[in-house]
Amino acid sequence: MAEITAALDEAGANKLLDIAIASLPTLTNGGSGSLGPFTVSYFVKANLTNGNVDLIPPDTIRIADLRLDWHIDFNLVIDLGAILPEFCLPQVCIAFAEATPPTLEKLKKGGKANFIIYEAPGVGIRLPITLNGFSKGLAELAKL
Numbered sequence: 001m002a003e004i005t006a007a008l009d010e011a012g013a014n015k016l017l018d019i020a021i022a023s024l025p026t027l028t029n030g031g032s033g034s035l036g037p038f039t040v041s042y043f044v045k046a047n048l049t050n051g052n053v054d055l056i057p058p059d060t061i062r063i064a065d066l067r068l069d070w071h072i073d074f075n076l077v078i079d080l081g082a083i084l085p086e087f088c089l090p091q092v093c094i095a096f097a098e099a100t101p102p103t104l105e106k107l108k109k110g111g112k113a114n115f116i117i118y119e120a121p122g123v124g125i126r127l128p129i130t131l132n133g134f135s136k137g138l139a140e141l142a143k144l
Contacts (some may be wrong), residue, residue: 017063021048030073037082041074046070054136093118108135 009015024047034042051066075096103105106114110131116124 008055010055011054013055013061017051017053021051037079039077039079041073041077043073044070073131089132102140108138109133110134 026045026047028043028045030041030043032039034040047069049067049069052064054062054064056062085095088094108131113129113131115127115129117127118124
């Protein structure tokens with residue numbers, strides 16, 4: 001079997017390390033899971049940067065200042081609507097409603113919606129809201 005012997009100085013070794021680092025893609029991973037009203041999601045990305053090669057006689061190759069840059073996004077969402085049908089403070093109550101696909105279809109096809117703010121049981125202020133642009137806005141949200 002034939003052998004090849006190659007020689008490389010520090011400048012060449014540093015250039016080779018730079019090429020190796022540049023050829024490595026940014027590593028990414030993410031996921032999510034739900035349990036009842038709780039949803040957790042994460043996203044992680046990492047890549048290598050910098051780095052210097054030192055050739056130390058007689059048989060040592062040292063890579064110094066090699067950095068692992070990383071970023072983690074972690075999200076915890078609690079769906080209060082799944083736990084509390086409504087939440088009241090002394091001045092205001094907030095009722096939760098799920099935007100189911102049939103409800104969203106009705107809102108897309110409708111021209112206006114009435115939101116009612118109740119001051120007391122049975123005593124409410126009606127707020128008519130136009131649905132012009134609802135479909136377009138929903139489509140834009142889906143792109144996020």
